[in-house]
Amino acid sequence: MAVYVLCLVLFCVGIYAILSKRNLIKIIIGLIVAEHAVNLFFILVAYRIGGRAPIFEPPPVSIEPMVDPLPHALVLTAIVIGIATTAFMVALAMRIYEKYGTYDIARIRELRG
Amino acid sequence: MFILIVLLGLMIMGALVAVEAKNLLSAVIAIGTAGLGLSIAFLLLKAPDVAITQLVVEIMAVVILIRATIRQGLPSSPMDSRPLGVVIALGFVAVLFLAAIPVLESIPEFGDPVMRVSRSYVDGTWRLSGSTNVVASVILDYRAYDTLGEATVLFTAVVGVLAVTRLSGRREQKDGAQEAEQGAGR
Numbered sequence: 001m002a003v004y005v006l007c008l009v010l011f012c013v014g015i016y017a018i019l020s021k022r023n024l025i026k027i028i029i030g031l032i033v034a035e036h037a038v039n040l041f042f043i044l045v046a047y048r049i050g051g052r053a054p055i056f057e058p059p060p061v062s063i064e065p066m067v068d069p070l071p072h073a074l075v076l077t078a079i080v081i082g083i084a085t086t087a088f089m090v091a092l093a094m095r096i097y098e099k100y101g102t103y104d105i106a107r108i109r110e111l112r113g
Numbered sequence: 114m115f116i117l118i119v120l121l122g123l124m125i126m127g128a129l130v131a132v133e134a135k136n137l138l139s140a141v142i143a144i145g146t147a148g149l150g151l152s153i154a155f156l157l158l159k160a161p162d163v164a165i166t167q168l169v170v171e172i173m174a175v176v177i178l179i180r181a182t183i184r185q186g187l188p189s190s191p192m193d194s195r196p197l198g199v200v201i202a203l204g205f206v207a208v209l210f211l212a213a214i215p216v217l218e219s220i221p222e223f224g225d226p227v228m229r230v231s232r233s234y235v236d237g238t239w240r241l242s243g244s245t246n247v248v249a250s251v252i253l254d255y256r257a258y259d260t261l262g263e264a265t266v267l268f269t270a271v272v273g274v275l276a277v278t279r280l281s282g283r284r285e286q287k288d289g290a291q292e293a294e295q296g297a298g299r
Contacts, residue, residue: 003118008213008214012206012209016132019202022195025141026132026137036147039151043163046226048225056239067160070228070251072251079166082170084269086174090180092277094278
């Protein structure tokens with residue numbers, strides 16, 4: 001339970017950064033932190049105390065108890081999609097900087113006129 | 114699980130430094146701390162495939178973010194958050210935290226997952242796919258369309274980044290506009 005709560009605290013730090021920061025790079029950093037927390041939460045749910053990694057030995061002997069392999073596969077996909085969206089967000093932020101000369105979302109709103 | 118709690122505390126501190134640092138470059142490096150700590154946490158939680166992927170992806174993310182911050186120079190104005198905005202954000206985060214605690218109490222206890230779906234995957238891995246790694250058999254065999262969709266998302270992101278950052282199209286468009294003006298003037 002304590003581990004879940006710490007994971008939730010990490011998620012809250014990310015949400016706080018998204019909501020309160022004015023710098024575009026800080027907002028992207030907040031999104032990355034929240035994403036880390038969600039991925040960690042899935043792996044925490046899959047963990048079994050004293051479990052083994054879900055890899056058989058070549059002649060398939062029983063490896064019980066093992067951790068739950070399905071969330072691992074889903075998180076693997078989520079991590080790769082996360083880096084793709086992060087790269088796209090950074091590209092958009094750099095384009096905005098080229099056009100307006102600032103990362104400050106409040107000033108970008110003023111400059112749009 | 115004491116090590117895991119210490120590691121999570123380190124990640125939270127790294128994230129806080131990243132969120133509150135004045136210098137963008139140090140913020141990006143602090144987010145690297147959180148990501149690499151996450152990779153070690155995956156290793157402790159017996160997820161080696163995910164840990165390797167996270168390691169590679171985190172290094173890539175830090176490189177991309179440094180590319181965005183290093184050339185632009187440091188922000189001249191400190192860009193302080195507005196006090197009212199900070200209060201509203203903190204209130205929202207507090208409500209989120211308090212609302213999520215009962216949810217966390219209702220899911221299965223830490224260290225005892227319900228393996229209802231993955232039981233069939235585990236039983237069939239060797240017999241049906243011939244793989245010794247259950248995670249690899251799930252992403253490449255049972256849920257191969259998921260992985261195809263993931264590759265599609267990656268490709269779309271690459272196309273989007275190229276479309277947003279390329280310079281040649283914009284310059285040609287500007288030349289074309291000038292030529293059109295000249296043509297109209299003649």
